[in-house]
Amino acid sequence: MDQSTLKMAMSGFSHDIGKIVDMGVLKMPPGYFDDNAGVFLPVYNGKYSHWHALYTAAFIESQGDLLPVELSQKEWGDGSSFIRLAAAHHAPSSPMEEIVALADRISSGMDRETFQSRENDTIYFKDFKKTRLLPIFSHISLENDIPMEKSQQFPFRYPLGELTPESIFPVEAAAITPKNANQAKEDYASVFKDFLKGLAKLGHLNVDPALWFEHFDSLTMRFASSVPAARTGDIIHDVSLYDHMATTSALSTAIYLYHRDNNTLDSSHIHNRDEKKFLMVSGDFYGIQNFIFNGYGDTRKYRSKLLRGRSFAVSLLVELASDMLCREIGLPHTSVILNAGGRFSILAPNTPATVAAVASVKARINQWMVRRTYGETCIGMAVVEASCRDFEPTSFADFWLHMVLALDREKKSRMELDVHGGAVAHEEYLDQFSNELSPGICPLCGKRPAHVANQLGELHTCSMCLDHVFLGKNLVKNAEIAICDVNTSMKGNKLTDPIFGKYQLFFPSEENAEKTYKNGNTRDLKILKYWQLGLKYIEDSDALFTAKFMNGHIPFYAHDDVGEDVEPGMPKTLNDIAGASVYHSGTGNKQGTKALGVLKADVDNLGRIMACGLRENLYTISRVATMSRQMNNFFALYLPDFLENTPQFNDVYTVFAGGDDLFLMGPWNHIIVLVDVLEERFAAYVAGNDEIHFSAGIVVDKSHTPIDRLAEASESALEHSKHSGRDRVTLFDRTVTWADFKALKTVEKELASWLDNDWISDVLFYKLNHFIDMAEEEHRILRKNSGAIHLDDMACTKWRALLTYTVERNVALRLKDNQRRDKVKYISGKAAQLLDQYRGDLRIPLWTIQYNRR
Numbered sequence: 001m002d003q004s005t006l007k008m009a010m011s012g013f014s015h016d017i018g019k020i021v022d023m024g025v026l027k028m029p030p031g032y033f034d035d036n037a038g039v040f041l042p043v044y045n046g047k048y049s050h051w052h053a054l055y056t057a058a059f060i061e062s063q064g065d066l067l068p069v070e071l072s073q074k075e076w077g078d079g080s081s082f083i084r085l086a087a088a089h090h091a092p093s094s095p096m097e098e099i100v101a102l103a104d105r106i107s108s109g110m111d112r113e114t115f116q117s118r119e120n121d122t123i124y125f126k127d128f129k130k131t132r133l134l135p136i137f138s139h140i141s142l143e144n145d146i147p148m149e150k151s152q153q154f155p156f157r158y159p160l161g162e163l164t165p166e167s168i169f170p171v172e173a174a175a176i177t178p179k180n181a182n183q184a185k186e187d188y189a190s191v192f193k194d195f196l197k198g199l200a201k202l203g204h205l206n207v208d209p210a211l212w213f214e215h216f217d218s219l220t221m222r223f224a225s226s227v228p229a230a231r232t233g234d235i236i237h238d239v240s241l242y243d244h245m246a247t248t249s250a251l252s253t254a255i256y257l258y259h260r261d262n263n264t265l266d267s268s269h270i271h272n273r274d275e276k277k278f279l280m281v282s283g284d285f286y287g288i289q290n291f292i293f294n295g296y297g298d299t300r301k302y303r304s305k306l307l308r309g310r311s312f313a314v315s316l317l318v319e320l321a322s323d324m325l326c327r328e329i330g331l332p333h334t335s336v337i338l339n340a341g342g343r344f345s346i347l348a349p350n351t352p353a354t355v356a357a358v359a360s361v362k363a364r365i366n367q368w369m370v371r372r373t374y375g376e377t378c379i380g381m382a383v384v385e386a387s388c389r390d391f392e393p394t395s396f397a398d399f400w401l402h403m404v405l406a407l408d409r410e411k412k413s414r415m416e417l418d419v420h421g422g423a424v425a426h427e428e429y430l431d432q433f434s435n436e437l438s439p440g441i442c443p444l445c446g447k448r449p450a451h452v453a454n455q456l457g458e459l460h461t462c463s464m465c466l467d468h469v470f471l472g473k474n475l476v477k478n479a480e481i482a483i484c485d486v487n488t489s490m491k492g493n494k495l496t497d498p499i500f501g502k503y504q505l506f507f508p509s510e511e512n513a514e515k516t517y518k519n520g521n522t523r524d525l526k527i528l529k530y531w532q533l534g535l536k537y538i539e540d541s542d543a544l545f546t547a548k549f550m551n552g553h554i555p556f557y558a559h560d561d562v563g564e565d566v567e568p569g570m571p572k573t574l575n576d577i578a579g580a581s582v583y584h585s586g587t588g589n590k591q592g593t594k595a596l597g598v599l600k601a602d603v604d605n606l607g608r609i610m611a612c613g614l615r616e617n618l619y620t621i622s623r624v625a626t627m628s629r630q631m632n633n634f635f636a637l638y639l640p641d642f643l644e645n646t647p648q649f650n651d652v653y654t655v656f657a658g659g660d661d662l663f664l665m666g667p668w669n670h671i672i673v674l675v676d677v678l679e680e681r682f683a684a685y686v687a688g689n690d691e692i693h694f695s696a697g698i699v700v701d702k703s704h705t706p707i708d709r710l711a712e713a714s715e716s717a718l719e720h721s722k723h724s725g726r727d728r729v730t731l732f733d734r735t736v737t738w739a740d741f742k743a744l745k746t747v748e749k750e751l752a753s754w755l756d757n758d759w760i761s762d763v764l765f766y767k768l769n770h771f772i773d774m775a776e777e778e779h780r781i782l783r784k785n786s787g788a789i790h791l792d793d794m795a796c797t798k799w800r801a802l803l804t805y806t807v808e809r810n811v812a813l814r815l816k817d818n819q820r821r822d823k824v825k826y827i828s829g830k831a832a833q834l835l836d837q838y839r840g841d842l843r844i845p846l847w848t849i850q851y852n853r854r
Contacts, residue, residue, distance in 0.1 A: 001210060001330045003070070004260075005253060007077035009332035010213055011085030012100050012252030013220075013245050018055030018087070019231070020224055020241070022189040025196070028058050042091045050090040057087035066199050068209040095265050096256065102270060102388070103251035107244050108230070109393045109620030129184035131231040132157035132177060134238040135170040136627050137686035140613035142605065151237050156687045160187050162194060163222045164535065165641035168633050170687045195223040201544040203530065211527060214333050218546040220245065222535075225629075229622065236618065243625040249334035250347040251391075251621075254278050257330065258349035273388035279350045280384045280399075281325065281358055282407045285318050285342040286414055287377035292655070293711035294376070302444060302456070303707060304574055305472030308554070311656045312471050315550045318342055320483070320503050321365055321379050323529070328357040337625055340632035341659015345403070347621075350385055358383055366416075368500050372464050374447065380414040382406040396619040401611045444469075454496060463497035470495065471505075475533075476554055476571050478507040480545065483529035503528065534640065549636035552654030553643040555666075572651065574665065578703035580651040581667035593851040596703050597671030600714040601678075601696035602661030603631065604726040609692065634685050635662050642681070649674050660694075663714070668700040669852055675729060676745065679738050693738070695721035696729040700851070734841050741844070747834060748845030755849070759823055762853075764810045768831070768846055774799035776840040799835065804828050 033054065040057050041048040060067065060083045070076040071083075079085070079096035089101040134154045156170035157177065178184035202215045221242050228237035229244035258277040259265040269275075285291075292310045322336045322344040329335075329348050338345040348354045362381045369378050384406050390399040432449040433440040437460050442450045448462035456466060470493065483505055486498045498504045532538060533551040555572040566576075578596045585591040603609075610624060636658040643649045652666030652674060664671065675696050686692040697717025701710055717730040724735040736744065754760045777796040781789055789797065812823040834842055 001327070001332060002077075004077035004079065005257060005330055006210055006213070006332060007070075007079075007082055007085065008096065008099070008256045009249050009253045009334055010071070010209075011082055012103050013213075013217065013249035013334055014060070014086040015056060015089045015100055015104060015248060016052060016229070016241060016245050017059055017220070017224075018052035018057075019229075020188065020192055020195060020227055021052075021055040021059050022185070022192040023055065023058070024185075025189055025192050026055075026058055026062055028062060032058065040087045040091060053087050053090050057083055060086060063196075063199065066202070066205070068212055069206050070209050095259075095267055095270055098267055098270050099255045099259075100248070100252050103248045103255060106251050106388055106391045107247045107620065107622045108239075109391065109396070109618075109622075127181065127184075128231040129181070129188050130178045131228055131237055132160060132173070133226050133228040133240060134158075134236060135687040136238040136623060136630065137689050137692055138170075139236070139238075139615075139618075140609055140627075140686075140689060141691055142608055142613060143691065151235070154236075158226045160226050161191060163225045163633075163637075165638045167226060168630070168638060169685055191223055191227075195219065198222070198544055201542065203543045203545045204527070208527065210332065211530065214529070214546045215544060217246070217334065219544060222547065238626070239620070239622045240626045240629075243629060244622045246334050247337055247347075247622045247625050249332070250337050253332060253335055254347050254349045256349075258351060261349065261351045261353065276350050276385040276387050278386040278390075279348045279354050279358075280386055280403050281346040281348055281354075281381060282384075282403055283318070283321060283325075283344045283346075283379055283381045284407055284411065285314060285321075285377065285379055286411060287373070288314055288342050289711060289715065290376045291373065293708045300704065302469050302472075304571060305469045306444060306465065307472065307653075307655055307707065308475055308571075309468030309470065309472030311552070312475055312550060313468060314342060314656065315658070316471075316505075317369075317379070317499065318344055319529075319548075320499050321361075322346060324365065324500060324502060325358065325361045325381075328361050329354050337621065338628045340628055340636075341661060343407075343659070355383070363416075363419075365500055367419075370415075372448065372497075375415055378414050380407065380410040382410040391621055393617045393619045396621065396624075397611065397614070397616060400619070400624065404607060404611055467495045467497055474507045475551060476556075479533055480508055481529075481531045481533065482506045482508050482527055483531075485526035485528060488526060535637070536641070536644075549633075549640075549658070551640070552657055553640040553652065555651045555653055572653075574653075575703045577651050577653060577666060578668075581669050591853060592669065593854045594703070595668045595700050595851070596705070596710065597666055597668030598699045598701070598710045598714040599662070599664040599666075599671050599675055599696060600711075600718045601675070601694050602718070603692070603694045604722070606631070606660045613691075631660055632658055634682060635659065638681075638685070639678075663711075665710075669848070671698060672731065672848060676738075676741060679729075679741075693727040695726050697721055698729065698731045700732070732843050732847050734844055736841050736844065740838075740841065744838065744841065744845050747838070747842070748848055750830070751845055752849050754827065755853070758814060759812045759827060761810060764806065765846075766850070767806060769843070771799045771803050771831075771835055772840060772842050772846070774802075775835045779839050800832055803832055803835070807831065 036057060037048045037054060040054050041050055043049070060071065064072050074081055076082070080088070080094045084094075085097055085100055088097045089104050092098045092101045131151075134151060135156050135158065138154050138156060155173060157173045158170055159167055159176045161167050178187060198219045199216075202212060202219060204211045204215065224242040224245065225240050227241040229239040229241045230237055255270065255277060256265075259269055291314060292307070318339065322339060323333070325346060326333065326335055331346065331348060335346050335348060336344055337347050358381055362379070366378045382403070384399070384403045386399055389395055429449075432451075434450065434452050436452055437450050440450055442448045442462035442465050443459050444461050444465040448464060450460040450462055452460060454461045454463055454466045456469060461469075474493070483503050486502050486504050488504055493507065495505050530545045531548040531550075532541065532545050533548055535547060535549075538544060538547060555577055557566050557568055557570050557572055557576075559568045561568070561576075574596060578594050581597075582590050582592045582594050610627065614623060639657050639662065640654055643652050643654065649666070649670060652664050652670060655663040655665060657663070664674070666674070675698060679694070679696075682694060695718060697714050697720065699710060699713040699717055701713070717733075720730040720735045721728040724730075728735050728737050729741050751765075755762070755765060774796045778789075778799065781793050781796065807828040808824055811827050812820045815823060
């Protein structure tokens with residue numbers, strides 16, 4: 001990426017930074033506004049307007065020591081100075097300034113006239129800081145029957161403040177709306193003060209402006225995500241300022257490169273809204289489940305590390321695939337407008353160079369992947385052209401759907417058979433096996449050749465499995481990751497097989513080289529990425545870098561845990577995680593079944609929600625970016641924090657969680673409780689919109705069951721929930737709605753009380769399974785025969801009589817006559833009612849109790 005492109009990207013991103021600036025905190029010199037208002041601001045009705053643009057300029061000038069030195073150098077890059085490009089978007093005077101202004105409008109989904117009028121309408125300037133971000137999920141509807149068309153109709157808002165696992169939940173408007181202008185000003189001042197503190201701690205300042213820009217992006221995401229992009233006017237304020245800034249950066253960059261490469265960098269060509277200036281490049285990782293779960297050979301010693309490593313590797317491969325494409329085209333990181341759940345979308349210029357770069361990168365990535373996974377996984381890429389008009393609300397929904405369909409077509413032809421077809425993935429496959437090893441195949445994956453040099457304990461493995469164990473081992477004790485060019489001269493623990501042959505990964509603390517990586521001043525060291533995993537390490541860190549929500553939650557041994565080779569702080573094995581399902585009863589004896597619960601879930605109809613969930617006049621690229629990021633935050637940001645800070649769920653392990661889905665493993669009885677809690681929390685997260693929900697599947701099995709079998713079974717359970725109408729959960733091979741699942745939890749408490757009070761025996765309790773089978777068979781026959789039942793099938797109808805007889809003979813035998821008679825009558829009637837109402841679904845509470853009491 002050349003310096004002019006980087007300057008354009010950083011200018012487009014920074015153009016609205018003034019909207020979080022508090023001038024009381026900034027304390028500019030006297031006369032600053034009078035001297036500079038005419039330089040950056042337009043005039044509306046005889047007065048200067050759009051003061052946030054001047055605040056952007058003030059921020060850049062006053063914070064020069066905390067920004068890369070290049071930003072203040074006039075000779076850095078082509079065209080206007082950085083401060084002009086960033087702050088003159090409402091009063092542009094050059095083609096490059098006009099590009100930022102145009103990108104600002106496109107991101108907002110408005111033409112020039114609408115943009116100007118909306119920015120100068122009904123809400124008084126003094127009141128704009130009272131506006132709070134609205135939850136975009138509130139007015140999503142696939143049925144188009146949500147009537148909210150004005151901000152005042154929305155009952156929920158997001159609190160203004162730093163991004164945290166708690167702040168991403170909407171709350172009632174009355175609870176957070178400032179009572180007066182002074183309180184509103186104080187709220188913004190507090191946010192800006194914290195933002196400046198973070199700015200002073202950003203790493204790699206004056207080392208690499210592109211790398212620093214990623215850290216600045218991350219910092220802005222933390223403090224501008226809850227700020228509405230538009231705070232005045234009678235519009236719906238549901239677009240995050242951060243997402244508007246990021247998409248404006250992507251649009252600015254693509255427009256600039258298109259016109260630069262076509263020698264049309266002039267006003268008339270820039271404002272041509274019909275020209276196909278853009279290419280939307282969408283990528284998808286195909287075969288994620290196979291990549292993570294399949295083929296663990298005959299060893300179980302490393303399976304927890306492999307799970308962690310392979311799950312992380314999926315995110316890593318997608319991140320670096322999009323980065324590789326951006327670098328090949330010459331784009332900044334902000335050109336990746338979406339990246340979650342194994343998919344990414346990049347906004348690029350529609351030039352022959354871009355088309356060639358996509359083809360080249362796709363071929364190189366998949367050649368690398370085919371040589372390692374033999375066609376089980378690959379990364380597909382689809383390309384769709386777009387004009388400025390395609391980003392207008394009346395057109396964007398159709399364009400987005402066109403892009404989704406293009407990626408679906410890519411999925412059906414993802415493997416180039418003329419290149420990769422044949423009996424083996426490549427002709428050198430057999431030559432990779434070593435005659436010195438027996439067996440010569442990797443014992444961890446059972447697919448790739450083992451290598452003599454790749455030794456893991458007594459095992460010789462393939463390079464990919466060795467790297468996955470390396471990742472899984474180090475992720476639990478390192479909060480920071482450095483990604484460097486493959487030719488870096490650093491020594492120490494690193495990947496055996498650099499990703500795509502281009503990216504080398506280091507854990508700086510493992511190298512005892514934190515200062516080297518953080519300062520980035522070692523000769524021949526090219527740092528491409530520097531990440532801090534999660535938010536929990538940021539508060540106490542002396543330096544801030546790019547935050548990535550890729551680490552999930554891992555259960556660790558505590559000080560009071562005992563066992564062979566167990567030390568406090570070590571990750572728990574799956575066997576010990578399963579052991580947490582056993583508990584001490586009131587008598588002090590251990591009780592319950594030791595087993596794993598595996599939960600797989602994803603959001604229903606997310607593709608349709610993204611493509612069709614908003615009213616036509618609201619479809620903008622910044623809204624889609626906001627929606628995607630906020631959906632990902634529930635799974636990637638909130639969920640790991642919730643598991644870590646809720647003692648009941650500390651032993652639940654995040655295999656993966658992000659985008660719109662999750663895969664969790666934990667004590668089986670904890671998982672059953674957790675899924676109900678998550679459904680309630682998700683409902684709160686989407687502001688109670690009953691059109692946005694998720695389906696789930698749970699399987700219960702022994703801890704030594706192969707992971708691929710657990711994954712396959714949980715996927716099958718999830719598919720049952722999907723095929724039964726969605727918005728459901730499947731457990732013990734029974735699929736029920738969430739309402740019934742909650743009702744069955746109440747039933748579980750009632751049934752358990754019968755046992756606790758010694759009203760029924762364990763033997764009778766187990767006999768209920770027989771009555772369940774009979775009631776289910778009766779229902780099946782009646783449904784099959786439209787309410788009729790033949791004489792040969794009458795046996796199953798006897799369950800009511802048998803139930804009454806059995807209860808009469810066995811219930812409440814220790815109670816006196818009148819008490820017993822009342823209890824027999826109640827239990828007989830209640831059991832019949834439950835069997836009649838729930839039939840086979842009654843297995844959910846019944847089996848939960850049985851497994852808990854073994």
